[in-house]
Amino acid sequence: MNVTKKVFGYKNNQPVKLYTLKNDQGFQLSCMDYGCIITEMIAPDRNVEMENIVLGFETFEEYENNPHFFGAVVGRFAGRIKEGAFTIEGTDYQLAKNSNGHNLHGGPKGFHSVLWDSKVIESEDEAIVEFTYASPDGEEGFPGNLSMTVRYILKNDSNQLVISYSGKSDQTTLLNVTNHSYFNLSGNFKRTILDHGLTMKSDEYLELDEELLPTGKLVSVEEDPLFDFRSGRNIREASATEHPQTKLAGNGYDHPFLLNTSEQPSIELTDEESGRKLRVETTEPAVVLYTGNGVGGPYSIRGVEAQNYLGLCLETQSPPDSVRHPHFPSSILSAEEEFKSETTYTFVLV
Incomplete structure (x- = not known):
């Protein structure tokens, strides 16, 4: 294992530290203590070409202007x-009301935009970056002094x-966190x-209204084949269909799916x-699948022009707006x- 640390920038005159962890297989992860953001993952393709697979x-x-939450831990409520x-x-x-x-x-000013305390824990078998943050009572309107560790x-x-x-x-509160990395397995986008x-x-997904909020209706994927991923399907189909749910999400998915968590990998x-x-694999009851329908714009990502569908998110979490829907898993x-x-990501070759 190899772990390096450097100063990546400054926030409010405080140094932002970037950690790079590399295992003996060559797999590499870079992350920083601002927002717990994962900036890069380097993984091999079938020809052992090592390339970046996250936006x-x-x-x-x-x-500092990251409207798509690339790589960040989001909370207190995802x-x-x-x-x-x-x-x-x-x-x-x-x-x-920020959306x-x-x-x-x-x-x-959620978890994605604050500096976390950080340290490295190393052993022969693994390397760990531990981030901790004390969110005070009333921060962003949430009750309770909250101590977080990622x-x-x-x-x-x-x-x-x-x-x-x-x-x-120390008070009853809402807590629902996830990592917001955008994956693109093609390598270097x-x-x-x-x-x-x-x-x-997943046997059910959550229907959304036109403001991308759950209506409360759980839809069986057997009744809606475009949302049935149990045997696998291609993402492209949703970008070209007139299905009202994918149209309102920007010609793709931005939907919570309830996971059959007893079946792993999910x-x-x-x-x-x-x-x-x-x-x-995850202990969370749901995942929000977001296919990057709105990440295009007049900017570049590591030299590649930003465009819609350049990456997709698999946000393992509890369902959005669950406090209004008592039949949803609670946050x-x-x-x-x-x-x-806990969520585990394992990278293999087909």
């Missing part, structure tokens, strides 16, 4: 909360990354993700041309209860 920037300054408002134990709370009148990913764990004997999350609050194949062990993403496959964290979550 990210080359400079810290580009991350996803949307309608009108930024919720009620817990009879008390009303109001959050920032079309709603709260998105914890607000403009660990990125790189295994030495396999191309496997484990992300573990834990948290504890040579192609879009439209020809990636995706398999997910998710497999494959790029046949490069031979790369990503397997995802309410009771006072002094410990939150724990």
